[in-house]
Amino acid sequence: MTAIAPDMVSLTPHTFPGALEIRGLSKNYSxxxxxxxxxxxxxxxxxxxxxVSVVGPxxxxxxxxxxxxxxxxxxxQGQILLDGQPVLGTSLDRGIVFQDHRLFPWMTVSQNIALALKNHRLSPQAKQQRVDEHIAKVNLQGFADAYPHQLSGGMAQRAAIARALINTPKVLLLDEPLGALDALTRVYLQQELQRIWAQQRxxxxxxxxxIEEALYLGDRVIVMQAHPGKIRREITVGLPHPRDPLSPHLHELKVQLRSELLGEHHA
Ligand SMILES: Nc1ncnc2c1ncn2[C@@H]1O[C@H](COP(=O)(O)OP(=O)(O)OP(=O)(O)O)[C@@H](O)[C@H]1O
Ligand SMILES: [Mg+2]
Known part of the structure; x- marks a missing residue:
């Protein structure tokens, strides 16, 4: 096992853990x-x-x-607490990846990822080293100087994941990160996500x-319902990682969750 590089420790803008608590959260739009x-x-x-995976209509x-x-x-209304402190505005301790990669088309992979480090007081060499480490983490070696249009959809999403992870966030938020990918790339990136998460934790x-993705990756699956959005129930998966996607237990849970969600649609 490789030891954590000293640079990684100094760059970490916080000490782990990353306990999130949401209490009585309500949101209205007009x-x-x-x-x-x-x-x-x-x-x-x-x-x-x-x-935690979140599914719902x-x-x-x-x-x-x-x-x-x-x-x-x-x-x-309500409270959102991260390690007991109220969340007030954006911060490096929370990163996000969306369905579309949102990389800047005029920047290379390396430049796009480096942009997330712009507020760090690190030498250019230390930043570049950090960027290179993250490019390797998502298996994009050899594509550091490629522009987004030269990447496949799956590669662009991997670059977006590297950008979100480079500040070692306490909490990583993923909004359908693999939703736009073909089925095979999706399955491959699910395994990649599991591997990266096991490293970074x-x-x-x-x-x-x-549903399969939610169960394969999640320790828990939160099932929501609409109008207004509420938590309908949660399912604890209870299998260690890494998981076998063909596990009979996952299949059982899939059948249960499917009927749960279809029930919601026909309600
Ligand atoms: N800026 C906004 N102003 C007004 N209403 C909004 C705004 N953003 C979202 N909404 C409404 O809030 C509700 C929830 O939207 P949201 O995007 O959170 O849903 P979602 O669960 O992510 O859906 P999907 O699975 O389609 O992505 C929708 O009814 C939407 O119309
Ligand atoms: Mg959405």
Missing amino acids: LKGQRLAVLDGIDLKVAPGEF SGCGKSTLLRLILGLDNDY CTVIMVTHD
């Missing part, structure tokens, strides 16, 4: 003068280093929930529409 209740009374505790407030945890919007909250 649409044409009408109040739209998007989230209603969300209570959720996520342990440091836990991987379109419009139930999954992305809104991630936006609030990220600190992009402070207009809500940050707290992860991943929104997905893919």
